[in-house]
Amino acid sequence: MKRWLFIGVGLLISAMYTTYFYVVGKDFSKGDLGPLGDFIGGNINPLLTFISVVLLIDTVVIQRIATEDAKASEVEARKTIKQQSDLAAKQSFESSLFNLISLSLNESKNASITLKSGRYTGSQAFGKYIEVFESLMVSQDKTTLLSKLEELSSDALFDNLKNFSIAFKFINDYASSADKENYISITLTMMPTSLMQLLCIAYNHSKWPILLNFEKAGIFDRDSLKLYINHFL
Structure with a gap:
């Protein structure tokens, strides 16, 4: 032009x-x-x-x-x-969360319970705990039974619930609203079945403060856990 x-x-x-x-x-x-x-x-x-x-x-x-x-x-x-900042923050969050889950799973190896039939450790401890609770829950007061079994088991048995409680608190406090449900599902999937059953027993018959983190994550509203909750009432 x-x-x-x-x-x-x-x-x-x-x-x-x-x-x-x-x-x-x-x-x-x-x-x-x-x-x-x-x-x-x-x-x-x-x-x-x-x-x-x-x-x-x-x-x-x-x-x-x-x-x-x-x-x-x-x-x-x-x-x-x-x-890039969001991606880095997400990667950092996921790394921390999976470290917490790994810690919880590793701690389960130290769990133990001593019964008349012997001493059980690791996954067997959780299985025996549930087995004894199911066999006696009909004839005994469940809250009292929970206390007795707690005395027979090592602290590590219930520390696993504390560790997973920390993982769910971490999700509740720091996960983005868009990803929170996904992280909750992943963490719940990685929990051993016997530990989820123990969690439902504690939910029905105890007032442990750590249960609040599970409740806030909506764990007890899921159909998969409602079956256990109803079973251990």
Whole structure:
């Protein structure tokens, strides 16, 4: 566009010279230089003013486009930084959560319960606990039975519930609302079945403060645990 503008101006100036020398002033003399200057200045100045205005408008448009591009780039950069920050935070959260779950699962190996039939450790301890509770729950007060079995078992048996309680508290406090349900499901899936049964027994017949973290996560509202809750009533 600029090139054609300058070409047009050049052609116009050439036309003015041609008109003045060959049409208007064939008998040109030094005295005609003044009128010639007035003629050229009177015609060139408006043209130069017009060109200046066009170039100024063009500069303003270019600056506006550059400013809009810079703003768009800044918005995109901020969006990218936020995405990277969110991803890093999510990865950090997941790493911490799975460390808590691994700790809970490793602690289950230290669980033990001593009965007349012998001493049981690890997953057998949880299984025996549930087995004894089921066999005596009909004939004995369940709250009293829970206390007796707690005395027979090591602290590690119930520390597993505490560890998983911490994991669910971590999810409740720090997981994003969009991902919270997914993390709760994963953590619950990784809990041993016997530990979930023990959790339901504690929910029915104890007032342990750690149960609040499970309740806040909606654990006891799930159909899979409602079966255990109803069974150990």
